[in-house]
Amino acid sequence: MEYKNPIGVNINLETGVIPGAKKLVRRLSDLKGYFQDEEAYSELLKDDPVVYEVYAVEQEESEGDLNFATTVLYPGKVGREFFFTKGHFHAKPDRAEIYYGIKGKGGMLLQTPEGKAEWIEMGPGTVVYVPPYWAHRTVNTGNEPFIFLAIYPADAGHDYGSIKEKGFSKLVIEENGEAKVVDNPRWKE
Numbered sequence: 001m002e003y004k005n006p007i008g009v010n011i012n013l014e015t016g017v018i019p020g021a022k023k024l025v026r027r028l029s030d031l032k033g034y035f036q037d038e039e040a041y042s043e044l045l046k047d048d049p050v051v052y053e054v055y056a057v058e059q060e061e062s063e064g065d066l067n068f069a070t071t072v073l074y075p076g077k078v079g080r081e082f083f084f085t086k087g088h089f090h091a092k093p094d095r096a097e098i099y100y101g102i103k104g105k106g107g108m109l110l111q112t113p114e115g116k117a118e119w120i121e122m123g124p125g126t127v128v129y130v131p132p133y134w135a136h137r138t139v140n141t142g143n144e145p146f147i148f149l150a151i152y153p154a155d156a157g158h159d160y161g162s163i164k165e166k167g168f169s170k171l172v173i174e175e176n177g178e179a180k181v182v183d184n185p186r187w188k189e
């Protein structure tokens with residue numbers, strides 16, 4: 001039997017960087033169609049800011065193995081909507097995931113395939129259990145980078161399709177300087 005080598009790394013708790021990890025950058029242009037306010041989107045697209053970065057340590061897809069990744073989600077808004085990650089179901093939909101808040105302020109929108117949504121606030125030290133079958137998207141509701149760790153099955157995969165097309169049934173917007181979770185007017189079952 002060939003055994004894999006264990007890994008020990010230190011996450012930089014200020015920047016979210018995992019040394020040696022694979023870095024993925026998502027700019028606003030990668031999130032076309034995701035935000036409600038298309039005018040605000042086009043305006044902001046002139047600068048095409050980085051919305052988030054992911055530092056991932058991933059294994060080949062196999063049952064029983066685990067991946068981990070940090071995400072640095074920058075502060076910002078498109079219109080009244082706070083910056084967020086794309087959000088996804090797992091390609092193997094019954095795979096669960098654990099998130100751990102490191103720095104900054106935000107939360108997670110979760111949603112069942114039928115469109116029942118939940119919002120969980122996150123800050124440093126928050127653990128979120130994402131149960132099997134729930135789509136999940138993180139949102140930065142603060143004014144500094146929101147940094148968190150995620151641990152997920154190596155064979156979970158990402159299914160972006162239905163979220164890209166329909167979004168979440170809830171939106172997280174700013175109202176009078178506060179984050180508010182409201183119904184998505186464009187949501188259809």
Ligand SMILES: O=P(O)(O)OC[C@H]1O[C@H](O)[C@H](O)[C@@H](O)[C@@H]1O
Pocket residue numbers: 054069070071085086087088136137150151152158
């Ligand atoms: O893939 P997104 O929905 O854009 O979210 C960005 C990333 O967030 C976390 O780090 C997850 O562990 C990753 O699996 C995911 O790729």
Ligand SMILES: [Fe+2]
Pocket residue numbers: 088089090097136152
């Ligand atoms: Fe996930």
